[in-house]
Amino acid sequence: NDGSMQFQEMVAWVPNLGINYHLGVDGISLFLVLLTTLLGPIVVLFSWRNVKDHLKTFVFLLLVQQTGMLGVFLALDLVVFFIFWEFTLIPMYFLIGRWGGKNRVYAAVKFFLYTMAGSALMLVVILILGWQGGSFDWMQLQGLKMPLSLQTWAFLAFALAFAIKIPLFPFHTWLPDAHVQAPTAGSVILAGVLLKMGSYGFMRFNLPLFPESTQLYAPLLAFLAMVGIIYGALVALVQKDVKSLVAYSSIAHLGFVMLGVASLTKQGLSGAVLQGVNHGLATGALFLMVGMIYDRRHTRLFSEYGGLWKQIPVWSAFFIIVVLASVGLPGLNGFVGEFTILVGTFQANPWWAAVATLGVILAAWYLLTAVRKMIFGPLDEEKNGSLLDLNAREIAVLVPLVLLFFFIGLYPNFFLDKINPAVDVLLQTVQSSPPPF
Template sequence: MYAPSLLSITIFLPLLGVFCIFWMNDKNEAARNNVRAVALLTSFAVFIMSCIGFAVFDPSQSEFQLEESYQWLEGFNSTYHVGVDGISILFVLLTAFLTPLAILSTWHSIQVRVKEYMIAFLALETTMLGAFCALDFILFYLFFEAVLIPMYLIIGIWGGERRIYASIKFFLYTLLGSVLMLVAILTLYHYTGTSEISMVARHTLPFDLQKWLWLAFFASFAVKIPMWPVHTWLPDAHVEAPTSGSVILAAILLKMGGYGFLRFSLPLFPEASQFFAPLIFILSMVAVVYASLVALVQKDMKKLIAYSSIAHMGFVTFGIFTFSTQGIQGALFQMISHGLVSGALFLCVGVLYDRLHTRDIDQYGGVVHPMPHYAVLFMIFILGAIGLPGTSGFVGEILILVAAFKVSGWMACVLGLGVILSAVYALWLYGRIMFGKVGKPAVGKLQDLTIIEKLTLGPLAFLVLLFGIYPAPILRTSEITVEKWAGLLETGESNRGDL
């Protein structure tokens, strides 16, 4: 048995931490440590709640579970309706797992306005969890848009020299796409008379209407993921964001675009999704190759990892629109794996930046000598990024490539080229930083990982290796839901009321 409000408690528990921190002061180091401790304990409690939800979740059922539904906005016929299925439960876990690690990584790096930073971070966690659990269009839109506010503040206040430019660019890009999605949501409400996602899914929409609605949702999700050519906000946001902001941005916020495609575009607009699939394939292939080539010439470590994220998300969008069980499961696994790997890579960059205050690759070399423990963990994440067998990155990529071959052999070869290029730029990055002689005196004096840094990177390395060797927990959790969706898309069945 489980508490009937388990999901709501999980979603809004971070706000309890916000309330507590609001009344605290951060005038001295001891007070700031108390603020950090409350934020960390709150986020860890959210992780425990998400684990309880996962424990009572039944992966053999394709229907939504842990559902809660309460009437609100009565004049608009909208409900507070939350629940999880085999797909959303994984993103809830990923969010709840990474947030305390990201907060822990700020223990020494964030020294200014610590109280406000932790409030923004916990508020961000609530909005992300709410977006993954919402089963009402209006509720989803509120959470989906609310994500922008704390992330905008995190980049704009605690970011680098060009933080204002990066935060405004991030906000405008994502807001513009979301406005079009709001128009589509209002159109669906006018056409169906409800904002309940399951009720909307019971209606068979005309093909012409599907196409326009699909494009409106696409505008929002393509920017969020981000797809080429609406990707240019991401490198700037990553470079200027503080380390923990980059972790959440890469590991969670980008996945909201892929989740949107899975939750809305495919099941609600199946005919339009099939119609626009060739467009998605072309944009995905361009993203994989283009972003990989751009990553090859980067000298800023953060910017290189940002472009690698764009390339990896190209695999995700291609896999989703193959409409096959292998492709969709591969895309889902790739998103979870990328969340772990990319988050870890940004943490690794943060470790070096905290010591030498530069992300310029040319300023390093021979780091393996003073930091052997760091070198081992960094290597695990690099191998995960290039999809080496035995790491989590391999499972998602191989499933997507198999599904891609069934669609088109030459398209699969283009994606395969992306795999090769990822190995080139990732190993080039590692080699330039780690190997060779210690060229600069400051590098030779670097201290190896602290206890806090080991506590943040260690669990990520463990999961990258665990899911590479034993991917069953992720695949088994999502299998029934994905098979059902893929089956409906293949048969063209119109009754999708329980999606």
């Protein structure tokens, strides 16, 4: 509860170059680690009967992916962080390229090239920081004095890599293809955890290592986040494919997270951490439910559905709960994160909060429209009349996520009490450096 790094492990790896295998966890990374370790077994259980070929290889790649993501959230040495960061590309590339849809190779290559290219400058800056500071250790590099020009270039190099991963507008174009073509388990991991690596990177590295540049460029980050919120929502409104809708909703929801980061307030940053977890749970559940209905009907078009409540009421009930969590209904997890971000954003700039509120309204519009199109109305399509409802395995996949929706929504302080001390330490680091204007 003091905001310091806990459970630290350090082993000299390449001592001549100052590289150590240094890991640790604090309130900012704790729940992202737990989210990763929760979604991992869930997608394995989901895939057990849904993946028809090379299941062992598929599960192996999921576990390798989980290893890389945990390394990203725990690494406190910049070289180790970069290795884990790039390492996560490999299993996801094969998951999309081997088990994805008909355009899977194009989507996999696009995902790989975008994120790989964005990380190239970050590696250069890591080497410069190690040369300037005599170490690649995150804790030792905090407080390193750099000319503002160098700090600005370093900030922008890290920001580019993280903005592509989030993805922040206008670096988002790889995401819809990757989501739509990925197998269900890949989409869950991609939206649930992989995208959070970007927002986590901003909080873990950009803010404490480049505090002056952070204060200088926070308004630009906020602007891009607001554009992403509105753009993602408007494009989601016109989607005819339910998986595409969920993909574009991720752009809007992650824009919310980045707006909280850009506010540089305690409530905004704490809300960003919590909302990142909330998005992982809710959007992960949405992709699971889309996968379940796709396995039965082999289509994701809204026009092929309608009246599903009459035929598969259990699936429909779960779908409504998950959508309400994504919308931010009070009592469910989404409300706490969004409200906390709005409070922090209002303190930074009331107009930012006004734009974000419009995004909340649009999110309710496109998500509830999806519910209306799929669940209510007449059961016109003949093929929908023979659909089977969820089995025990599928219910077991969804129940832990739904329980967490209610637990976070009703007892948010259990999480915020762990997050706030780490955010306080982070803000002290940023505010100890006077803004360059």
